[in-house]
Structure formats: structure tokens, C-alpha cells
Amino acid sequence: MTKIYRMRRRTPETLDDLVTLAGLSNNAANVVMQLAIPGVGHGVEESRVASGRVVDRPLKRARTTTQYLAVALYGSERDRSVYRRAIAEVHSHVYSTDDSPVRYSGNSRKLQLWVAACLFYYYVDQYELVHGPLDEPVLDRLTVEASVLATGVNVTAEEWPQTWVDFTAYWEKSLDDVEIAPEVRAYLDDLATLRFVREPWGPIGVALAALLGRPYNFFTRGTVHPRIREAMGWSWSDAEQRRLERLMRLVGVADRVFPGSLLYRAYLVDLRARVALGRNPLGTTRLDDARAA
Numbered sequence: 688m689t690k691i692y693r694m695r696r697r698t699p700e701t702l703d704d705l706v707t708l709a710g711l712s713n714n715a716a717n718v719v720m721q722l723a724i725p726g727v728g729h730g731v732e733e734s735r736v737a738s739g740r741v742v743d744r745p746l747k748r749a750r751t752t753t754q755y756l757a758v759a760l761y762g763s764e765r766d767r768s769v770y771r772r773a774i775a776e777v778h779s780h781v782y783s784t785d786d787s788p789v790r791y792s793g794n795s796r797k798l799q800l801w802v803a804a805c806l807f808y809y810y811v812d813q814y815e816l817v818h819g820p821l822d823e824p825v826l827d828r829l830t831v832e833a834s835v836l837a838t839g840v841n842v843t844a845e846e847w848p849q850t851w852v853d854f855t856a857y858w859e860k861s862l863d864d865v866e867i868a869p870e871v872r873a874y875l876d877d878l879a880t881l882r883f884v885r886e887p888w889g890p891i892g893v894a895l896a897a898l899l900g901r902p903y904n905f906f907t908r909g910t911v912h913p914r915i916r917e918a919m920g921w922s923w924s925d926a927e928q929r930r931l932e933r934l935m936r937l938v939g940v941a942d943r944v945f946p947g948s949l950l951y952r953a954y955l956v957d958l959r960a961r962v963a964l965g966r967n968p969l970g971t972t973r974l975d976d977a978r979a980a
Contacts, residue, residue, distance in 0.1 A: 702832040703760045710813035716911040720805045723915045726791035728871035738973035742883045757951035759835045773969045803837035826851035879907040
């Protein structure tokens, strides 16, 4: 992706310094990258956990995903332990069946390592897109810090890359496993165009998809990794790249005014309130009996 080297802010010292409005405003590109690996893609598309499916509970899924990042970036060890146990319980219901195209498990360390890598890649990519390239010593430090994105599930710190070179090697090797089946591609197309909100939200969802679907799709196609964009069958022109660059100039200005960390900290307060009230931070797990059969 062509980077836009302007509006440089201070060199990021910690992982949360990588948070930008560009990254906060479009999680769909990150999800597309995560699901580009067959085990993750089919696991999410076939998931029997109805209470966590984005197509059924879009606001809840957005809340829990952002809350996981808030816990990773700002939470205490207690916060992380609580969330880790809750995620493991939900993921225990996500596993392949005899009819699944590939074997997978929601608690697979290999698959969870890939998901965490997508999160870190996206943080770095979105920061560089808006604020310019980072030096390797900075990336080395941030790579080590980013282990919290993986250890928040059941990946160990030792399994996480310890240098930017190691991370890049892992990332490039993992891209060779990208394969998006038609049913997963249809799921992601609905996500990237906001069509998925039409059914759960009725007329409001239909109007929202019609109004924001095209710009959301543009931003998603422009910020997803090129090899994964190709696997999705999405096009991307030079003219669209220039439009994205102009948009990033505005984002760079806004990013200096509104710190994205405020949103994360609000989600952390919400988590602690739920725990204090004795509630499951992910809410009640509801399974789809038809899919569980």
C-alpha cells in the first residue's frame, strides 16, 4: 500500500500510541484479513454461537471486539485474566464438524496467533498510512509490546515474534495460507458493504447500508492487505488510491484533535462495571441449535 508521509506526530513509544481514527473507523478490513485463513474464516462463518455473530448482534460484536483491544492495551492483569477465561468459554463452542470444509477449533493457538498478528499488522499499517513510516528499532519495541494481543487468548508470550524481522517473516509465510471460500467471501462482502445490518436492524439497517455501504466498502478495500484484497476478488485503481490519500490527510488532522484512546478507556470502564456486577463481560452465550446439530 502506498503510504502518506505527512502530519507526523511523535514517535510511538507504546502500543496504544499506534491507535488512529483510521483504524478505529474501519474494523472490517481487519476482520477480512483474519478470516482470510480457512480455519478462521470457516470457523466464523459456521459459528454456532448466535449471541456473538456479527450478522445477528452487530453492536454487541463491535463492543466485545473493541473491549478486547481495550483490555489488551490498557487493562490490568486481572482484566486480561477475566476476559481470557470468558473468550475461552465462548470459543469452546466453535469447532469443526464432519461437514466442515477444514478442521478448526476456536481455541487453536495457531489460529489465535494469526488473529493477533492481524491486529498488530493493522495497527502498524494504519499508523504508517496516516503518519509515516516507523524505524525498525521502534517496530522492534512495539512488536514485543504487541504480545498482549496474543496472550489475551491462549497464545504464550514465547510463541509471539520477538522482533519486527521475525514478525514480518511470520506474516509473509502466513499469507501463503490465504484461501477464501465462496461462502466466506459472501460473508465478508456483506460485512464490507454493511449489508449485514439490513436484517437485524430492519428499515434502519437498509437505510444505513444504502447510505454508508459504498464509502465503507471503499475504505475497506483500500486498507486491507493487497494479497487478501486480491483473494477477495476486489479491485483497486490508481484513482482510488489517490482518493484514499486525500482522505488520509483529513484523518491525520482529526487524529491530532481526538485521541482514539478515549474510546478504548470507555470500554475498559464498561468491562469493570460488568465484572463488579457479577456479569459475564461477553454476555450470555446463546447457541444456534440448528448449527450445533
